[in-house]
Amino acid sequence: MTIAGSRASGHRVLRRDVDRVVEAWGPDRAVCIAEALRALVETFADVPDEVATRVLPIGAGASESPDALVGLLEEVIYVVDVFGMVPVRFHLGIADDGAVGGDMEVVPLQRVKLNGPVPVEVSHRDTSMHRRGGGWRCQAVVGV
Amino acid sequence: MDSDSTRAGGSGTRGKGGTGADVPAEHGTHASTARGTLAAGSGRRAAEGATGLAPVDLVQETPVRWRIEPTGPMRVPGIVFASQALLPDVVSDRSLVQVQHVATLPGIVEASYAMPDVHWGYGFPIGGVAATDVERGGVVSPGGVGFDISCGVRLLTSPLARDDLDGRLPALMDELDRRIPRGLGRGAVWHLGTEDELAAVLRDGSRYAVARGHGVERDLEHCEDSGAVPDADVAAVSARALQRGMAQVGSLGSGNHFLEVQVVDRVDDPATAAAMGLHQGMVCVMVHCGSRGLGHQICSDHVRTMLAAMPGHGIAVPDPQLACAPVHSAEGRAYLGAMAAAANYGRANRQLLTAATRQAFAAVLGTAALDLLYDVSHNLAKLEPHLVEGDARMLCVHRKGATRALPPGHPDLPDDLRTTGQPVLVPGSMGTASHVLAGVAGGGAFHSTCHGAGRAMSRHAAARRIRGGELRRQLADAGIAVRALSDRGLAEEAPFSYKDVDEVVATCERAGLARRVARLRPVGVVKG
CATH class of the missing domain: 3.90.1860.10 (tRNA-splicing ligase RtcB)
Structure with missing residues (x-):
């Protein structure tokens, strides 16, 4: 298991046989989900500390259910699979209607060192998105 | 139950988890290879309560065929094909619980089957076969096909x-x-x-x-x-x-x-x-x-x-x-x-x-x-x-x-x-x-x-056990030429896994x- 961040916000990854469990926490839903997206990328790539070449929009519905989390994780998988781009930084916020969205800085796949198989799907089992203490926690399972 | 039958009963102790990590299993099964043995159930039963399913209890029908009687919402039995040699592998993850889950699907007929290579998957086990009666409310489930359709x-x-x-x-x-x-x-x-x-x-x-x-x-x-x-x-x-x-x-x-x-x-x-x-x-x-x-x-x-x-x-x-x-x-x-x-x-x-x-x-x-x-x-x-x-x-x-x-x-x-x-x-x-x-x-x-x-064995465990370069050399010594994009990917697929x-x-x-x-x-x- 790898853990990154602080008590206020962070994420961890549990590597299993056919999937990865990503867990994240943050003071609000946007930070929490952004941490989960970072965790997703770290399941397969060492994120380079370099300037991104492009910025792509990312967004999901207003629901506080895990659906928004699943949708955004699938967005990352899609960008990697179709465009060959790896998100290295996420900038998310919460709109007035409650929707989580923003943008992500991406770099070409060739500039990233892969450290494991790239996830190909997000499971609808064992996903969660809930308030805990003064903040939010979420969990998702991604297949590889 | 036939008095000569062998049972491998539910245990639910901390196990490898269905997906190969050291995480607590929802509830598991325990292999028993001695005839007539019933392993005691002792594990977490929260999920059983939620689903109404009893712990997995394998009843041997032939040397290579085992039965899980229907319990709770199961509409048909589970049938597992496994030899005594494969049984520990077959029951070492949550795949047999998934066999039970599949048996609850509307319209399922005959049995929820598990092949000898069954292992944990999303929803359905990998190595699972289930048929539903189309004219009697039978369902189709994408999870019963898998993400990699027509692999x-x-x-x-x-x-x-x-x-x-x-x-x-x-x-x-x-x-x-x-x-x-x-x-x-x-x-x-x-x-x-x-x-x-x-x-x-x-x-x-x-x-x-x-x-x-x-x-x-x-x-x-x-x-x-x-x-x-x-x-x-x-x-x-x-x-x-x-x-x-x-x-x-x-x-x-x-x-x-x-x-x-x-x-x-x-x-x-x-x-x-x-x-x-x-x-x-x-x-x-x-x-x-x-x-x-x-x-x-x-x-x-x-x-x-x-x-x-x-x-x-x-x-x-x-x-x-x-x-x-x-x-x-x-x-x-x-x-x-x-x-x-x-x-x-x-x-x-x-x-x-x-x-x-x-x-x-x-x-x-x-x-x-x-x-x-x-x-x-x-x-x-x-x-x-x-x-x-x-x-x-x-x-x-x-x-x-x-x-x-x-x-x-x-x-x-x-x-x-x-x-x-x-x-x-x-x-x-x-x-x-x-x-x-x-x-x-x-x-x-x-x-x-x-x-x-x-x-x-999990991909992670395989990659920890051998480096890709070493595996490549071993395979070469065995007369197998490998062209792999990544050493890690190669190690994850090591034969011993x-x-x-x-x-x-x-x-x-x-x-x-x-x-x-x-x-x-x-x-x-x-x-x-």
């Missing part, structure tokens, strides 16, 4: 013998390395020009590929469904799925997918092998891959749709990954149409890799005469007529990590394989062996059998699911 195997035979590769195998492997795209962002053999071309691939599968010059007519005769599943519905495929499919026709992908140069090293059934065109020492090529990102996206899309639709159909399932809808519902029809499109994509994918392989053989060995023995999926749902309690019924047969195995004489077989039964292609790990089986008369589980060795494929296929034979025809060992491996 499957094809085997090509060649006019070459092992000796013909002497001194030329490295050059052949280099050529295959160059011509077989795999891994992330590495492109594909076929650069589709337009969305109309992609739509044609989705409708006509291998037939379209062959029509465009990427194969010969005989390839289609030896492909399941003659190269294309009927009734593909391109309109049921999302724009995102289409985008993911646009640039991947003719690519292996990664993970356990591979292209191998193999040699027939043992013939188990000489007459059948001869009828299939196999003989000792023959060089063959096996291709294992699926429908790439398009299939995954279709599965994701339709699981989401069905999760939303289930309450309207009055359906509740014990695991959201078992999301389903009646075959005759709008959601059921849409999924089957999209699934057929993905299946056709998978077949076209394998057809394009076949064309690239023929080019490599021609360039290095001077022959492109690679004949397709057969191409069969092991992740698919099909509408098939079967007898259920003596009545002819139309069933939706889900095979996830399981292979259809039609018996001799079946009308869907090509003429030259009509007497042999359907070839079943069972890939093992890259350091061991693969097998060709044949369907048998009276084969159980709706004419289904195993699909591979099945993992026995898989079950004994010889035991898996022997168990299938003993269980009357198929019979062994020939064994093949790899001499060259191309992997992502």
Whole structure:
């Protein structure tokens, strides 16, 4: 298991046989989900500390259910699979209607060192998105 | 219960978890290999309370067949095919709980089956077979097919013998390395020009590929469904799925997918092998891959749709990954149409890799005469007529990590394989062996059998145990040339991380699911 961040916000990854469990926490839903997206990328790539070449929009519905989390994780998988781009930084916020969205800085796949198989799907089992203490926690399972 | 029966009972102690990590299992099973032993249940039962299912309790019916009696919402029993040697592997994860879950699906008939290579999957176990009665509210479930729709195997035979590769195998492997795209962002053999071309691939599968010059007519005769599943519905495929499919026709992908140069090293059934065109020492090529990102996206899309639709159909399932809808519902029809499109994509994918392989053989060995023995999926749902309690019924047969195995004489077989039964292609790990089986008369589980060795160790654990470079050297010492994109990916697929494929296929034979025809060992491996 790898853990990154602080008590206020962070994420961890549990590597299993056919999937990865990503867990994240943050003071609000946007930070929490952004941490989960970072965790997703770290399941397969060492994120380079370099300037991104492009910025792509990312967004999901207003629901506080895990659906928004699943949708955004699938967005990352899609960008990697179709465009060959790896998100290295996420900038998310919460709109007035409650929707989580923003943008992500991406770099070409060739500039990233892969450290494991790239996830190909997000499971609808064992996903969660809930308030805990003064903040939010979420969990998702991604297949590889 | 028969007093002579053996039981392997629920335990639920801290286990490896269904997915190979050191996490607490929801509730587990415990293997007992001593006859008459009942292992005491002692674990967490929260999930049992939620689902109404009793702990898994295996009752032995034959040396290779075990039964899980229906409890709670189970509509049919679970039937597990496993030898005593495989039983610890079979019960070491949560896959048998998943067998119970599948038995709750509306319209399921006969049993929820587990093949000898069963292991944990999303919703359905990998190595699971379940059929629902289409006219009696039977459902179709994307989880019963899997994310990699129509993942499957094809085997090509060649006019070459092992000796013909002497001194030329490295050059052949280099050529295959160059011509077989795999891994992330590495492109594909076929650069589709337009969305109309992609739509044609989705409708006509291998037939379209062959029509465009990427194969010969005989390839289609030896492909399941003659190269294309009927009734593909391109309109049921999302724009995102289409985008993911646009640039991947003719690519292996990664993970356990591979292209191998193999040699027939043992013939188990000489007459059948001869009828299939196999003989000792023959060089063959096996291709294992699926429908790439398009299939995954279709599965994701339709699981989401069905999760939303289930309450309207009055359906509740014990695991959201078992999301389903009646075959005759709008959601059921849409999924089957999209699934057929993905299946056709998978077949076209394998057809394009076949064309690239023929080019490599021609360039290095001077022959492109690679004949397709057969191409069969092991992740698919099909509408098939079967007898259920003596009545002819139309069933939706889900095979996830399981292979259809039609018996001799079946009308869907090509003429030259009509007497042999359907070839079943069972890939093992890259350091061991693969097998060709044949369907048998009276084969159980709706004419289904195993699909591979099945993992026995997590990818992570395998990668910790050996480095890719060391494994590459070991395989080279064993006469196996490897062309892998990444050392880590290679280590994750180390032979020791898989079950004994010889035991898996022997168990299938003993269980009357198929019979062994020939064994093949790899001499060259191309992997992502």
